[in-house]
Amino acid sequence: MVKTKATLRSFVTGLVTAGVLMAGSVQAATLKMATDSGAKGSPAGDTLERWADLIEKGSNGEIDVKVFYQNELGSQNEVFDLHVAGDVDVMLNWPMTSYDKRIGVIYTPYMTLSWEEAIKAYSPGGWVNNMLGGIYADLGLKFFGPWPEGFNGVATRGKYATNIAEADGLKVRTMTVFPAPQTMQALGYQTAAIDWGEVYTALQTGVVDGEAGNVIYWDYEYFRDQLDYYVRSKHFFMTGVLSMNAESFEDLSEAHQAIVADAAKQVMMQQFKAAKTADELYVKKAEEAGMKYFELSDEQIKVFARAAREKVWPLMDEEIGSEIMGTIRNNATKL
Helix, strand or coil, X not given: CHHHHHHXXXXXXXXXXXXXXXXXXXXXXXXXXXXXXXXXXXXXXXXXXXXXXXXXHHCCCCEEXXXXXXXXXXXXXXXXXXXXXXXXXXXXXXXXXXXXXXXXXXXXXXCCCCHHHHHHXXXXXXXXXXXXXXHHHHCCEEEEEEEEEEECEEEECCCCCCCCHHHCCCEEEECCCCCHHHHHHHCCCEEEECCHHHHHHHHHCCCCCEEEEECHHHHHHHHCCCCCEEEECCCCEEEEEEEEXXXXXXXXXXXXXXXXXXXXXXXXHHHHHHHHHXXXXXXXXXXXXXXXXXXXXXXXXXXXXXXXXXXXXXXXXXXXXXXXXXXXXXXXXXX
């Protein structure tokens, strides 16, 4: 009997020890966090660091976050591939459409024409936000929310265009996603779809005359020695996306899931408040650096918008479906 009790006691102790070890393994986690655009010290890079810091502090160090900046894990497409595959757990991305062209809804030209409309559409509960959440889920990604930057434009060297006729003969770089090239062609430009990491060389060697994928920050920060003009064409409201691989998310405890999601919400809401001010700051910096900036009138924007909607939206019906495009048509700014 004594031997039986001792054996039982030993067995129970072993179970408790194993349970403690298992609990410890569940609590500890390492997440790989990356962005496809933005070096250390850039707004995107700073957001990664804040997000990582909030996660680590919120979990009392139980979650260790490894941060990787643009080009450290590959090109835009390659890093998004890693994200979908689960080799990058958490990401601030400018989504690629190679997996699902419905992601192109984020690049639908001229959905909104003002900051107020855009913030309402992209904020949690907004109609664009809701569409993106469902599409990301179908890709196996947890959608936390957008990371807005603002309305983009066209930065060029030598000449510029404030209307479709003036764009004739200008060749600009676009993002390698649908419908970025198609949109700029509708606005009168020649296009070359070039990965972000190759844009400087393309400008330097004259492959393109300009860059047409970004808010002014990127053209000022990376290409101001190559470009002379920036025309705010507003063809896209630019936003990154805060997301997590769904399997990686499910592998976390519920407490850790809440910490990661709450940290994402904090950096997202901070960006909603800061984006417009930051954009205005970089307009000023660009002008001080010698770049000539053009803010188009409402009527000039509407001329561009009509051309893009007429030529690009029907293509999007075919690529992403009439149901999604019906939502966009019902909610987009009326011209």
